[in-house]
Amino acid sequence: MSENIEQDKVPDGWSADLSVGVDIIDEDHQAFFRLAGLLRDVIEGPEEGNDYLIETAINVLEEYVEGHFLREEMAMAAVNYPYLAEHLAAHEAFAAKAHQIAQDYRNGNKDIAATMSGLVERWLVGHIQTIDKQYSGYLTNDNVDSRPLIYLSDEDGNELEV
Numbered sequence: 001m002s003e004n005i006e007q008d009k010v011p012d013g014w015s016a017d018l019s020v021g022v023d024i025i026d027e028d029h030q031a032f033f034r035l036a037g038l039l040r041d042v043i044e045g046p047e048e049g050n051d052y053l054i055e056t057a058i059n060v061l062e063e064y065v066e067g068h069f070l071r072e073e074m075a076m077a078a079v080n081y082p083y084l085a086e087h088l089a090a091h092e093a094f095a096a097k098a099h100q101i102a103q104d105y106r107n108g109n110k111d112i113a114a115t116m117s118g119l120v121e122r123w124l125v126g127h128i129q130t131i132d133k134q135y136s137g138y139l140t141n142d143n144v145d146s147r148p149l150i151y152l153s154d155e156d157g158n159e160l161e162v
């Protein structure tokens, strides 16, 4: 439950005014900020052996983007959310950008990793404040699947198209 999280455990970038009123989605968003912070810590850490850690952090972040978006999208589709198409387009645009950065990094542009954590944090704050907040009231603790993301990704037929 997000309200039980102690103040010192709330990741930088997330605050109660970013709550969308659905506990599991708030928790996903907090995890998102933690992952972006982790990536930044790894990038700013000692250089030796750093590539492997950065690559891992980027991989986890990419997977997380997919899983979290799926959670929101499945819930919105299930309640016939009227702004679903707009929301899917916003997710898709961000996922494409994050994927491009990850690919550039893997292709040898090591400096680009530094842009990833900032991109995630800035995008996330803007996205939550505008697009995500719109589904408050439509999505609730009762109609959003709160299982770990891996279970959502394993289901068939859950690909949503814009």
Ligand SMILES: [Fe+2]
Pocket (backbone or CB within 6 Å): 072, 087, 091, 127, 131, 132
């Ligand atoms: Fe969203």
